[in-house]
Structures are given as C-alpha cells and as structure tokens.
Amino acid sequence: MMKTYNWGIIGCGNVTEIKSGPAYQKTEGFNVTAVMRRDIAKGEDYAKRHKVPKFYADADDLINDSEIDAIYIATPPDSHEYYALKVAKANKICCIEKPMAPTYDACLTINKAFQSKDLPLFVAYYRRSLPRFIQIKSWIDDHKIGQLRNISWQLCKPASAIDLSKTYNWRTDANIAPAGYFDDLASHGLDLFAYLLGDFSQANGLAVNQQGLYSAKDAVTGHWLHESGITGSGSWNFGTEKREDLVQIFGSEGKIEFSIFDENPIRLEHHGKSQSMMIENLENIQLHHVQNIKKHLQEQITHPSTGETAAHTAWVMDQMLK
Numbered sequence: 001m002m003k004t005y006n007w008g009i010i011g012c013g014n015v016t017e018i019k020s021g022p023a024y025q026k027t028e029g030f031n032v033t034a035v036m037r038r039d040i041a042k043g044e045d046y047a048k049r050h051k052v053p054k055f056y057a058d059a060d061d062l063i064n065d066s067e068i069d070a071i072y073i074a075t076p077p078d079s080h081e082y083y084a085l086k087v088a089k090a091n092k093i094c095c096i097e098k099p100m101a102p103t104y105d106a107c108l109t110i111n112k113a114f115q116s117k118d119l120p121l122f123v124a125y126y127r128r129s130l131p132r133f134i135q136i137k138s139w140i141d142d143h144k145i146g147q148l149r150n151i152s153w154q155l156c157k158p159a160s161a162i163d164l165s166k167t168y169n170w171r172t173d174a175n176i177a178p179a180g181y182f183d184d185l186a187s188h189g190l191d192l193f194a195y196l197l198g199d200f201s202q203a204n205g206l207a208v209n210q211q212g213l214y215s216a217k218d219a220v221t222g223h224w225l226h227e228s229g230i231t232g233s234g235s236w237n238f239g240t241e242k243r244e245d246l247v248q249i250f251g252s253e254g255k256i257e258f259s260i261f262d263e264n265p266i267r268l269e270h271h272g273k274s275q276s277m278m279i280e281n282l283e284n285i286q287l288h289h290v291q292n293i294k295k296h297l298q299e300q301i302t303h304p305s306t307g308e309t310a311a312h313t314a315w316v317m318d319q320m321l322k
Contacts, residue, residue, distance in 0.1 A: 002298060005093070006033040008068040010059050010083055011075035012046040013037075015097065020074065020124065021050060023287040027294050036062040059083055063090050073097060077183070078176040081106045084121075088113035095122040095293060099187040100310040102178065104318040107311035114307060120296065122303055123310035125191040126289035132266055132279035136258060137196050139268055145251030151197065151232045153189055153247045155260065156240040163213045163238075172214035179207055179321055180216030181238045189247070189260040191313040193232065195304060196249075199312055201227045205320030211239045222320040 007024050009016055012035040024032050034054035037043035047055035056062045063071060063086050070093035073083045080101045087094045094114065100123045101107045114121040127133050140148065162169050170176050177183040194200060205222035209215075218239055224232045245259040254270035265276040282288070289305065296303040 002029050004029055004031060005069045005294075005297065006031050006067050007070045007072055008032075008034040008036065008062045008065065009072045009074055010036045010062060011073065011079075011097075012043060013074065016046075016072075016074050018284060020072070020097075020284070020286040020290070023284040023290040024072065025050070026284065026287060027290045029294055029298065030290070033067055034062050034065055060086065063087055063092070069093060070095070076170045076176055077102050081110055084110045085113050088117060088119060091117060091119065093120045093297070095124060096307075096310075097124045098191070098310065099183055099317070100307065100314055102176070102183070104311065104314040107307070107314045111307040111311055120303075121307035122293055122296070123305050123307060124286060124289060125188065125305040125310060125313070126286045127188055127192045127260070128195045128304035128309075129288035129292050130281060130285070131288070132258070132281070133192060133196070135277065135279060136256060136266055139256060140196055140249070144254065144268055144270055145249065145256055146253030148197065148228070148230045148249065148251050150250045151193060151230060151247065152250075153193075153232075153234040153260070155185065155189070155245050156235070156237040157243040158241060159211060159213060159239050163211075166213060169214070172216045172218075174215035174217075177216055179220055179317075180214065180218055182207070182217065182220045182236050182321075183317070185261070186220065186234070186236050187313055187317060189234070190316050191305070191310065192260065193226075194309065194312060194316075197226050197230050197232075198228045199226065200224050200316050203316045203319035207321050210237075213239075217321075220320065224316065224320075 024030050032052050035052050036056040036059050040057040043055040071087045072095045074097045077099050171184050172180040203224040207217040207220045210219045219237045222234045245262045249256040258266040265278040267276045292303050295301040
C-alpha cells in the first residue's frame, strides 16, 4: 500500500503560494499538514487559505510534531543550514529551497547530517524535472547537434523599483546572498547545466557592484569547464536597459537555444534546418519536482535534484565568486 507522507512547511512566503505549496497538496500520497511562519497571524492566514490543518510560529514545534514525516524549508538561504540540521536531528525527510545554502561548506555540513542517518534530502532545483528541459536533454543525449563544444548564457535585466528605491530586500543583502540576484537566479541555470552536460571540473569568475544600490554584487561573469570537456561562459548583470535571457549550446552539427526563466520556444538547429517547440510550464511549477520526490520515496526512482547535486552547484558558484 502507498504510504501517505505528511509534510510541514517552514517559511510560507511568496514562493509557497503558487509555485510550490499547492504542488505538495496535489501530489497523491502527500499532505501538507502544518506550516510555520514567525508572524503567527500571517501563518494562520496562509493555513486558512490553503486549508492546512495546523500552523506554528516556532519551527521547533513543527519539526518535532509527531504527525509530520517530511519538511520543506522555504526560508531565505542564510537559515537553510540551521533548520536542515534540526530536521536531520529529528530523523525526517527534507526538501530545501534553492540555493541549498550560501556556501559550499554549509552544503557539505547539511549533506553529512542527512547521510549519517540515511535520510532522503532533496533541493528545489525543479528545472531538472520540467518537461521543456527534459526535451532539451533528449536532444543532447540523441546527439541532435553532434559533439557538444560550448555553452553560453546571458542573463541581464534592469534594476527593479525596489532596487532603485534602496528598500531592504534580503535577496540583495550581502549577509544573506553575497552575489545578490546571481545567488538567487544563476543557481537555477548552473544547476541545470550540470544536469544537461555533466558535472563541472573547473570554474572561475569575477563579481563587482556597479550600481551601488545594495550591498550584494550586481554583475558577475564566469567561465567553466565540464568534465566532458565542454567549455562554458556566462554573464549576469542586474542593471541593464533591457532584459535578456538566452542560453546557446553549440555542437559540431548544430545549436540549441532556450531561456532559463522566460517561457519562450526551445529551438534546435541542425545542418541549416531549424525547429522550434513550445512547452509551457504548469501554474504550480514545482509539481513535477514534487511528484519526483514521491517516486523517489515510493518507487526507488532517484530524484534528479538531491543534496549532493545541489552541493556541486554551490561549489561552482563558490569558485566563481571567491
């Protein structure tokens, strides 16, 4: 018989409203049984709107709730290690929102805690489970563009209204995210590249603050090498006139183009001929990711985003920023 897993969510902020929270509720065999938010009134409001039976203001109360089997940590990244170690101590399954932790060393500490108790640990790099990127991986694995040579990614956007106003935003607080939006956004793409092309063997980069709008870095460039010999480069700038999000993978017989965040068609060029394919994301964009957690737990099908794969992504980012 299928086991039912009761999940608790620590930090029921914006990401849990549509992207992730409903995905746990819609997955067969999963229940969202409790949520925690330090502002108890906001926690109660979330619980009522999403029909969650229990709500807490203290994470320890949720973690130690005997009805809870698994916990999703959806707080800012500077608190991930703190909560994850408590979850491991309580012998419970865990999924951590990305990035897994602000540093590679913190990721290693988290992984060690879960590995020592043989507990499943997942990280919400959900692009590894999205159909549009699985299609791209299929093109790569089927050698549609021949031998892979190089990958490049350009991500840039104008400063937002909150940036220009210099209103506090934890995503651009160097104490929480040293490289600001790079930590939050580039982590998605770099993690996906490891999934598509294999692990990185080398990485380096340069990070600066060009605008002076906040304490974190706002411009990063990076270069890397995959273990397979594929070279890579990226540029991330958060103070340009226009937005651009373009990944290009070059091969000996063609090219693949796509966006990490923008829902544009994915494009394949092969010997002068091209084809485009539009694969839209679901409203609850983490649904495939969460369903894969269930498959991992119930069917022994390894989840594509684990603590180990996420730690590798953290290592790459550390190498670019150090």
